[in-house]
Structures are given as C-alpha cells and as structure tokens.
Amino acid sequence: MSNLLDLLVAGLATGAIYAIVAVGFTLLWQTSQTINFAQGEFVMLPAFLMLAAMHAGAPFWLAILIGILLSLVLLGLGFKMLLVDPMLRHGVLPLAIATMALAIGIREAVKQFFSAEASPFPSVVPAGDVAIFGRMVSLQSLGVLALAILAVVGLTAFLNRTSIGHQMQAAAQNPTVARIIGVPVERMILLTFLINAFLVALASLLITPIYLAKFSSGEVLGQAAFIAAIVGGFNQVRGAIAGGLLIGVVDNLAAAYVSTQYRAAVPLILLIVIILFRPQGILGRAEERTV
Amino acid sequence: MKALRKYRRLALGALVIAGLIVVPLNFNRYGLFILSQWAVMTIAAMGLNLTLGYAGQVSLAQGAFVGIGAYAAAIMTTQGMPLMAALGVAVVLCFAIGWLLGYPALRVQHHYLAFVTLAFSTLAFLVFRNEDWLTKGIYGISNIPRPTVFGVATNRPLPFYYLCLGSLGLVSVAMWWLIRSPWGRAFLALRENPIRALSLGIDTRRYTLMAFAIGSALGGIAGTLYAPLTQYIDPVPFNLSLSLDLLMMVIVGGAGFFFGPFLGAMIAVLLPEWLRFTEGYYLMLYAAAVIGLLIYSPSGILGILDRVLAERRSKAASALRAVAKSGFEAAP
Numbered sequence: 001m002s003n004l005l006d007l008l009v010a011g012l013a014t015g016a017i018y019a020i021v022a023v024g025f026t027l028l029w030q031t032s033q034t035i036n037f038a039q040g041e042f043v044m045l046p047a048f049l050m051l052a053a054m055h056a057g058a059p060f061w062l063a064i065l066i067g068i069l070l071s072l073v074l075l076g077l078g079f080k081m082l083l084v085d086p087m088l089r090h091g092v093l094p095l096a097i098a099t100m101a102l103a104i105g106i107r108e109a110v111k112q113f114f115s116a117e118a119s120p121f122p123s124v125v126p127a128g129d130v131a132i133f134g135r136m137v138s139l140q141s142l143g144v145l146a147l148a149i150l151a152v153v154g155l156t157a158f159l160n161r162t163s164i165g166h167q168m169q170a171a172a173q174n175p176t177v178a179r180i181i182g183v184p185v186e187r188m189i190l191l192t193f194l195i196n197a198f199l200v201a202l203a204s205l206l207i208t209p210i211y212l213a214k215f216s217s218g219e220v221l222g223q224a225a226f227i228a229a230i231v232g233g234f235n236q237v238r239g240a241i242a243g244g245l246l247i248g249v250v251d252n253l254a255a256a257y258v259s260t261q262y263r264a265a266v267p268l269i270l271l272i273v274i275i276l277f278r279p280q281g282i283l284g285r286a287e288e289r290t291v
Numbered sequence: 292m293k294a295l296r297k298y299r300r301l302a303l304g305a306l307v308i309a310g311l312i313v314v315p316l317n318f319n320r321y322g323l324f325i326l327s328q329w330a331v332m333t334i335a336a337m338g339l340n341l342t343l344g345y346a347g348q349v350s351l352a353q354g355a356f357v358g359i360g361a362y363a364a365a366i367m368t369t370q371g372m373p374l375m376a377a378l379g380v381a382v383v384l385c386f387a388i389g390w391l392l393g394y395p396a397l398r399v400q401h402h403y404l405a406f407v408t409l410a411f412s413t414l415a416f417l418v419f420r421n422e423d424w425l426t427k428g429i430y431g432i433s434n435i436p437r438p439t440v441f442g443v444a445t446n447r448p449l450p451f452y453y454l455c456l457g458s459l460g461l462v463s464v465a466m467w468w469l470i471r472s473p474w475g476r477a478f479l480a481l482r483e484n485p486i487r488a489l490s491l492g493i494d495t496r497r498y499t500l501m502a503f504a505i506g507s508a509l510g511g512i513a514g515t516l517y518a519p520l521t522q523y524i525d526p527v528p529f530n531l532s533l534s535l536d537l538l539m540m541v542i543v544g545g546a547g548f549f550f551g552p553f554l555g556a557m558i559a560v561l562l563p564e565w566l567r568f569t570e571g572y573y574l575m576l577y578a579a580a581v582i583g584l585l586i587y588s589p590s591g592i593l594g595i596l597d598r599v600l601a602e603r604r605s606k607a608a609s610a611l612r613a614v615a616k617s618g619f620e621a622a623p
Contacts (some may be wrong), residue, residue: 098581
C-alpha cells in the first residue's frame with residue numbers, strides 16, 4: 001500500500017500529459033477530420049527545437065519561447081497549410097496515411113540533424129521531494145500535474161466561456177450552420193491547429209525531462225494519446241482528459257502490480273474492451289451512421 | 292479494337308513476368324534478397340488490399356499476421372517439420388484470428404476498427420517479445436532452414452527468389468479469381484454501401500469477416516516465406532510500423548486496384564534502396580515522396596494512371612463521335 005500514493009501521483013502526472021496530447025488530437029479530429037498519426041512526433045519535436053535553441057546559446061526561458069513559437073509555425077500553420085488543406089477533400093484515409101509518412105519524416109529528420117542518442121532535458125519544475133500527509137512525493141510529478149491541470153482548465157474555460165471558444169465549438173459541430181451565422185470557420189480551424197501545436201509543445205516541455213529527448217520517443221507517446229482519446233471519447237474534450245488520466249494511472253499501476261513485461265498490454269486491452277462495449281468512449285457521444 | 296487492347300495487355304503481362312524471371316539471373320545475393328522481399332511484401336499487401344481496397348475495412352494489423360506466419364514457420368521448421376505444414380498452420384491460425392478480429396468490425400466502422408487492429412498489432416508484438424519459451428523473445432530464432440521444393444533445394448538465393456515469385460504468382464491467380472467471383476462482387480458492394488448491400492440480400496456479416504480473414508491469411512502466407520528468406524527472425528520487424536508500412540504500400544500503389552500492391556511494395560521496398568546513396572536522408576526523402584504523391588493523387592499511383600486513361604478514352608470517344616457526326620452530316 002505504501003507506494004500506492006506514489007504510483008497514483010506519478011500516474012496522474014503522466015496521465016495529465018497524455019490528456020493534453022489527447023485533447024489536441026480530438027480537437028483536430030473534430031474540426032477537420034484529421035487523424036494525426038504524427039501526434040507523438042509532434043510532442044517529440046519541440047523538445048529538440050528547444051535544445052537546438054539552447055545549443056545556439058539562448059537561456060532556457062528564451063529557448064522555451066522559441067520552441068513554442070517554432071512549433072506554432074511548423075506544427076500548427078505549416079501542418080495545416082501544407083498537408084491538411086490540400087488533402088482534406090480527399091477523405092479521412094489518405095490524410096491519415098500522409099500523417100504516418102510525416103511521422104517517419106519527422107523522426108528521421110531529428111535523427112539526422114540532431115542526434116540518434118537520447119539527450120537529457122532540463123526540467124521546468126525543481127527536483128526534490130515534498131512531504132504530503134507525512135509521505136514524500138516527487139516535486140516534479142506534482143509540478144507536472146499542476147501545470148497540466150492548469151493547461152486543461154485554461155483550455156476548457158477558453159472553449160466554454162469565451163466567444164471565440166463558442167465559435168470554435170460551433171465550427172466543429174456544424175460548419176455549415178456556423179458559417180451561416182457568421183462564424184469565420186476557416187479562421188477557427190486554423191486556431192485549433194495552433195492550439196494543438198501549443199499543447200504538444202507544452203506536453204513536450206513537461207514530459208521530456210522525465211523520459212529524455214529521443215527521436216523515437218514519439219511512437220509510445222502518440223499511441224498513449226491515441227488510446228486515451230478513444231477510451232475517453234473521441235469526440236469530446238473532457239473525454240480525452242478523462243481518458244488521458246485513466247491511461248496514465250492504469251499504465252503505472254499495471255507496471256507495479258501486473259508485470260513490467262505486459263504493462264503496455266493493459267491499456268490496449270482496456271481499449272479493445274471499450275471499443276467492443278462502448279465504442280463512443282466513456283464520456284463520448286455516439287456518432288450516427290449515414291446511409 | 293477491344294480484342295487488340297486485350298492482346299496488348301496480355302503481351303505486356305507476359306513481358307513483365309519474363310523480365311521478373313530472366314533479369315535477376317545475374318543479380319548478386321543482395322539484389323535477389325531485395326527482390327524476394329518485394330515478392331513477400333506484395334503478398335502481404337495483396338491481403339490488405341482485399342480487406343481495405345475491396346471490402347473497405349481499415350486494418351492496422353497486417354504486420355502482426357506476417358509476424359504470426361513468420362513465427363509459425365520459424366518454430367516449426369527449426370523443429371524439423373516441413374514448411375508446407377507450417378504454411379497450413381499459419382494460414383489456419385491467421386484466418387481464425389482474422390475472423391475473430393473482424394467481429395469488432397461488425398459493431399463499429401472505419402476508424403474504430405483501425406484502432407482495434409492497432410491494439411491487436413501491439414499486443415501481438417508483446418507476445419512475440421515476452422513469450423520466451425515459444426519465440427525465444429528478443430534473442431530471436433536463428434538458423435531457419437530453407438525448404439526443398441520438388442526436389443530442388445532453395446538454399447541459394449536464386450532458387451529461393453523463384454520460390455517467392457512462384458508463390459506470388461499462385462496468390463495473384465487465386466486473388467484474380469476471387470475478386471471476379473460472386474464473393475469479390477459482394478466485397479465491393481460492402482465497400483461501396485454496406486446498408487444497401489444488406490438490403491440486397493448480401494450477408495454483410497459473413498462477408499466482412501471473410502474479407503478480414505482471407506486478407507489476414509495472406510499475411511500469414513507472406514510470413515511463412517519471410518522467415519526462410521531472412522533465416523533469422525526477432526520481434527522487431529513485426530512491430531506496428533510494419534503494419535503501417537503495409538497500409539502505406541496499399542494506399543500508395545492504389546487501394547482497390549489489382550496491381551496496386553505490386554507497385555506499392557515496389558516503392559516501399561525498392562525506393563529506399565535506390566535512395567541509399569543519399570545516406571541518412573533516404574527515409575526522409577521517401578516520406579516526402581509519399582506525402583507528395585498522396586497530395587497529388589490520393590488514390591495512389593494507379594489512380595493517376597486510371598485518370599490519364601479515362602481522359603484519353605473520353606477524348607477518343609468524343610473524337611469518334613465527332614467523326615460519326617460529320618460523316619452523318621456529310622452523308623445526307
């Protein structure tokens with residue numbers, strides 16, 4: 001029992017990061033039917049951009065700013081204009097395949113231009129432990145959790161309380177009607193891509209100090225976010241959040257109590273069970289089929 | 292006119308087949324390895340093309356079925372059993388698992404099925420890696436023997452290449468027959484409009500499962516050739532990226548076109564080799580090429596060809612119409 005609390009906190013911390021990535025994933029799906037198989041690589045890349053900025057001599061805070069800006073330009077604007085816009089009218093599948101190719105491209109580019117080795121990455125949260133109810137809990141986990149919760153709460157507040165947030169939701173739910181009532185749908189879609197780029201940069205900043213910066217780390221991350229999004233509900237932001245937290249906790253508990261060899265299997269089995277019995281996800285709405 | 296086109300097409304086919312037999316005669320070991328790999332991957336991609344291109348079900352598990360086939364072959368032939376027995380086991384096993392995996396396809400559609408198969412793919416990889424007693428885990432299985440076919444030992448690269456090519460030929464003929472049979476038409480109906488197919492009396496349940504199971508079994512066949520080809524297997528080649536690669540082959544070649552997988556596998560297996568002189572950049576260039584192609588033609592390479600041919604045909608037809616019309620007017 002003693003380390004259950006540690007496991008829960010660590011699980012919630014990684015889960016919160018998965019949730020951020022999964023939210024971005026569902027936002028892209030909702031507004032532009034993009035299943036982004038490169039989402040994991042999107043999380044991997046900003047850390048390397050920040051490292052590159054630091055190699056060039058920028059202090060850490062400036063490197064973070066540069067990394068976020070670059071990922072807004074590359075992973076937000078560039079991704080939308082160069083890949084999604086020309087392919088969207090061709091349907092979901094070719095676009096999904098193109099993002100798979102993009103994932104290979106990003107991975108290889110990082111391997112070629114940066115390094116094939118894992119590099120350490122400075123943490124935004126100070127290291128050390130803090131006592132809670134007489135137990136020592138890692139400060140890093142708590143810091144990550146706090147920042148991730150802040151981001152998620154901020155995003156939900158933005159989507160539900162501001163006018164632009166409402167317009168974004170309208171553009172996602174029914175673009176035609178939204179356009180009729182004067183929502184600038186195109187601009188809203190661009191905004192979701194920028195938000196996704198910001199979220200992945202944030203996730204990159206939070207998760208890289210834990211798992212090191214490596215060109216291949218995107219695969220695991222992308223899959224975790226993917227599973228989180230489906231388990232929670234593919235068409236709901238709050239579903240993705242719940243899914244992310246759940247996957248993080250389940251993953252950590254499985255590593256401790258099931259077996260380290262099959263820890264990765266537990267979220268997958270959860271995924272299959274959810275799809276079989278509740279395909280719309282825990283918090284999702286059912287999607288209607290059309291004839 | 293039509294007969295002429297048919298003969299021209301037959302001649303082209305014969306030429307390609309002759310080329311595939313004659314040209315590699317003086318290839319070196321590595322070239323033959325790559326060509327054999329192309330044949331093997333084409334078989335796997337054909338299976339996926341049946342599932343995806345004809346029946347319209349997205350599967351991200353084809354790599355796992357190749358893995359199951361490869362492990363069946365590796366385990367059984369290193370125990371001294373013949374490859375044919377392994378082939379039988381692989382086909383039955385993959386067919387059965389594919390059938391079971393198809394059940395979610397009945398409940399959910401499109402991307403959800405992709406997710407189930409994705410999960411299955413990763414689960415299969417975990418089993419390959421962790422069940423040491425069966426698969427020797429990360430150490431892999433080495434010294435996989437190559438079979439003797441009709442009294443000819445295929446230990447050398449050239450005979451084994453012919454074995455792969457022959458298998459590809461047999462599978463192609465079977466597939467050609469299958470998609471022209473009533474089953475093939477039912478698969479197409481399923482892809483185009485499942486509800487309409489159902490209302491026309493097609494048992495969509497059975498055909499969905501069937502498309503999945505047959506496609507998976509072809510993955511198993513490819514796997515049983517893969518193991519003796521490399522003569523050493525470990526879990527790494529059968530992870531999720533093989534499934535994604537196979538999916539890319541089918542889409543890039545042209546999903547739903549008979550020759551799509553041939554071209555797609557050619558690009559996925561041979562293009563990286565041709566680009567090898569660019570050293571570290573070759574996979575980047577490959578990725579860029581795939582993205583560029585899909586932006587230009589989302590229905591793949593054969594999609595471009597199809598478009599060009601359709602345009603030429605309609606031009607020819609309108610020219611004929613113009614001739615007929617002028618002749619009609621001139622005749623009075």
